[in-house]
Amino acid sequence: MKAAKMTASELEERLAREFPQGSYGKRIHIEAVGQMTARLRYTVNERNLRPGGTVAGPTLMGLADGAMYVAVLAHIGWVPHAVTTSLTINFLKKPKAIDLIAECKLIKLGKRLAVGDVGIRSDGDDELVAHCVVTYSIPPHGH
Amino acid sequence: MKAAKMTASELEERLAREFPQGSYGKRIHIEAVGQMTARLRYTVNERNLRPGGTVAGPTLMGLADGAMYVAVLAHIGWVPHAVTTSLTINFLKKPKAIDLIAECKLIKLGKRLAVGDVGIRSDGDDELVAHCVVTYSIPPHGH
Amino acid sequence: MKAAKMTASELEERLAREFPQGSYGKRIHIEAVGQMTARLRYTVNERNLRPGGTVAGPTLMGLADGAMYVAVLAHIGWVPHAVTTSLTINFLKKPKAIDLIAECKLIKLGKRLAVGDVGIRSDGDDELVAHCVVTYSIPPHGH
Amino acid sequence: MKAAKMTASELEERLAREFPQGSYGKRIHIEAVGQMTARLRYTVNERNLRPGGTVAGPTLMGLADGAMYVAVLAHIGWVPHAVTTSLTINFLKKPKAIDLIAECKLIKLGKRLAVGDVGIRSDGDDELVAHCVVTYSIPPHGH
Numbered sequence: 029m030k031a032a033k034m035t036a037s038e039l040e041e042r043l044a045r046e047f048p049q050g051s052y053g054k055r056i057h058i059e060a061v062g063q064m065t066a067r068l069r070y071t072v073n074e075r076n077l078r079p080g081g082t083v084a085g086p087t088l089m090g091l092a093d094g095a096m097y098v099a100v101l102a103h104i105g106w107v108p109h110a111v112t113t114s115l116t117i118n119f120l121k122k123p124k125a126i127d128l129i130a131e132c133k134l135i136k137l138g139k140r141l142a143v144g145d146v147g148i149r150s151d152g153d154d155e156l157v158a159h160c161v162v163t164y165s166i167p168p169h170g171h
Numbered sequence: 172m173k174a175a176k177m178t179a180s181e182l183e184e185r186l187a188r189e190f191p192q193g194s195y196g197k198r199i200h201i202e203a204v205g206q207m208t209a210r211l212r213y214t215v216n217e218r219n220l221r222p223g224g225t226v227a228g229p230t231l232m233g234l235a236d237g238a239m240y241v242a243v244l245a246h247i248g249w250v251p252h253a254v255t256t257s258l259t260i261n262f263l264k265k266p267k268a269i270d271l272i273a274e275c276k277l278i279k280l281g282k283r284l285a286v287g288d289v290g291i292r293s294d295g296d297d298e299l300v301a302h303c304v305v306t307y308s309i310p311p312h313g314h
Numbered sequence: 315m316k317a318a319k320m321t322a323s324e325l326e327e328r329l330a331r332e333f334p335q336g337s338y339g340k341r342i343h344i345e346a347v348g349q350m351t352a353r354l355r356y357t358v359n360e361r362n363l364r365p366g367g368t369v370a371g372p373t374l375m376g377l378a379d380g381a382m383y384v385a386v387l388a389h390i391g392w393v394p395h396a397v398t399t400s401l402t403i404n405f406l407k408k409p410k411a412i413d414l415i416a417e418c419k420l421i422k423l424g425k426r427l428a429v430g431d432v433g434i435r436s437d438g439d440d441e442l443v444a445h446c447v448v449t450y451s452i453p454p455h456g457h
Numbered sequence: 458m459k460a461a462k463m464t465a466s467e468l469e470e471r472l473a474r475e476f477p478q479g480s481y482g483k484r485i486h487i488e489a490v491g492q493m494t495a496r497l498r499y500t501v502n503e504r505n506l507r508p509g510g511t512v513a514g515p516t517l518m519g520l521a522d523g524a525m526y527v528a529v530l531a532h533i534g535w536v537p538h539a540v541t542t543s544l545t546i547n548f549l550k551k552p553k554a555i556d557l558i559a560e561c562k563l564i565k566l567g568k569r570l571a572v573g574d575v576g577i578r579s580d581g582d583d584e585l586v587a588h589c590v591v592t593y594s595i596p597p598h599g600h
Contacts, residue, residue: 049217074192085255086233093228112228114592116259116402116545118429118449120422135433135445136406143404143445145431147421159421159429161447163404163543257449259402259545261572261592263565278576278588279549286547286588288574290564302564302572304590306400306547335503360478371522371541376515398514402545 030137032061032102039102046108056091058098064134066099069151071127083123083157092117092146092160095130100142100164103134107169110142117160127151132162140166173280175204175245182245189251199234201241207277209242212294214270226266226300235260235289235303238275243285243307246277250312253285260303270294275305283309316423318347318388325388332394342377344384350420352385355437357413369409369443378403378432378446381418386428386450389420393455396428403446413437418448426452459566461490461531468531475537485520487527493563495528498580500556512552512586521546521575521589524561529571529593532563536598539571546589556580561591569595 034042036058044053051070052058059067070091072083093112100110129151136143146160177185179201187196194213195201202210213234215226236255243253272294279286289303320328322344330339337356338344345353356377358369379398386396415437422429432446463471465487473482480499481487488496499520501512522541529539558580565572575589 085236085258086229089232089236089258090229093232111265112262114259114261114543115228115232116257116447118257118421118447119255120429122254135404135442143406145445145447156421159431159447161402161404161431161445257400259590261564261590263572278547278585286549288588288590299564302574302590304545304547304574304588371544372515372519375518375522375544379514379518397551398548400545400547401514401518402543404543405541408540 030103031063033105034061034102036061036102039098042106043098051094056094059129061098061102064099064103064137066095066102066132068095068098068130069127070130072125081125083125083128085119088119088123088128088148088158089115089117089160091128091130092148092158093162095132095146096142096144096162096164099132099134099144100137100166103137104166104169107166110164110166112162113165114163115160117158119158120156123148123157124150124153128157142166173246174206176248177204177245179204179245182241185249186241194237199237202272204241204245207242207246207280209238209245209275211238211241211273212270213273215268224268226268226271228262231262231266231271231291231301232258232260232303234271234273235291235301236305238273238289239285239287239305239307242275242277242287243280243309246280247309247312250309253307253309255305256308257306258303260301262301263299266291266300267293267296271300285309316389317349319391320347320388322347322388325384328392329384337380342380345415347384347388350385350389350423352381352388352418354381354384354416355413356416358411367411369411369414371405374405374409374414374434374444375401375403375446377414377416378434378444379448381416381432382428382430382448382450385418385420385430386423386452389423390452390455393452396450396452398448399451400449401446403444405444406442409434409443410436410439414443428452459532460492462534463490463531465490465531468527471535472527480523485523488558490527490531493528493532493566495524495531495561497524497527497559498556499559501554510554512554512557514548517548517552517557517577517587518544518546518589520557520559521577521587522591524559524575525571525573525591525593528561528563528573529566529595532566533595533598536595539593539595541591542594543592544589546587548587549585552577552586553579553582557586571595
């Protein structure tokens, strides 16, 4: 168990500033980072929707990847070149057209490798819409 | 082995028409569909790029999912509510900032379940930047 | 959340009786079943070991699959023809040559599909040696 | 594309000699190694069978892992401490109670990381019973 090194707001602000074309601080907000965890909120709009009013799969995959990225950076500090090496997602039910909440829990946080699982659910609903396992490669860094 | 029921251009035109907010006919072009295969081209622009000039992971995941969707529809006909049930991706090397080519091969095409693998590479390069296995659930349909 | 329908000892006894060539009641013991969970203990012996005194990967995969099978049957009742449809495992560190503990948590338990995650660790150690996501197909049944 | 450094018979003999408690040279035979490929035959006996006369999932997972191990060693030479880091398997149809053929194709063979896919089918049948993606970590070695 490791404590977070950056707060949710520090990290959101830094991600928004350094990746201005990304979604942080706009459609993605970091709600919390805790011991080996991170929680993101994604504001769904009509561009993400598929026929039937459901959120597109790639949106969920991008969100899961983002939740893992945030969890890793929150715990190792600002090492933006950490990269996804693999991702496995199971889609469990159709998300509604409302905000999505992604909760990442780090399963392993080593010097070079991190593994986490991410559950995504519609805001206000307990059941997951998708479950994801993500692995990251962490480059050598001075922290 | 099943032969395709829709050609590449029929399918691209239909996807572009029915999902006008999507990327088909714009940044995604269906180059070919063959026996249990489909090939897509994705035009990379700066919105997809990550620091270092590489293509973002979610772009690759969305493209892999799209290649599988196209391969499935090409072979079962127009059943747009076919949905992704799982996706596993391994990122193999950093893509350059040039067009991506995604090639899907259907491993299994059953009545209700399809499984395919997708290799993604930068145009003009033989080595894969990512490899993906995707499963789809196919709803009952009249074809 | 669903409560278990069969206790750990009922299930172990039944699995041992109906699959006499299997490992239940011998090297695999069901320690507990709870709300959407199951915990198994695997007694490692030298036949499972790889060079360096570590447990072979297929042993871990079989154990993860078994933990999910037990969790599913505990919650839906005796439906032995439930079958694995997919499994993704990440190996996190080398297990020692001591008992393994596998803990399964059901992420989704639908009528036809179950998804669970399984963490495996060496007895007495907190860190996982492997993490697994398993999906099962549940045949129609009268329970 | 890399050519194999060890032949099928050299590798089978060495695996049988160094891992006498394993299955090489007994129930697993290496039929061929080619450019970035390997093919294994597994002799099914009743110990592998599940109710209904089908082969147990862990047998298929172990075989897929073995096919990848053989493919990697055939191409990098004798580096037995190469280890599985992840494995994703999709079970596609029930195998019959006859020999299984596993064909591995290396997707990437880097200095430290190898990724391969493995298709498993019943001998004499074209359709896959399982499809697998396996990643291996390769330790530093002198070859």
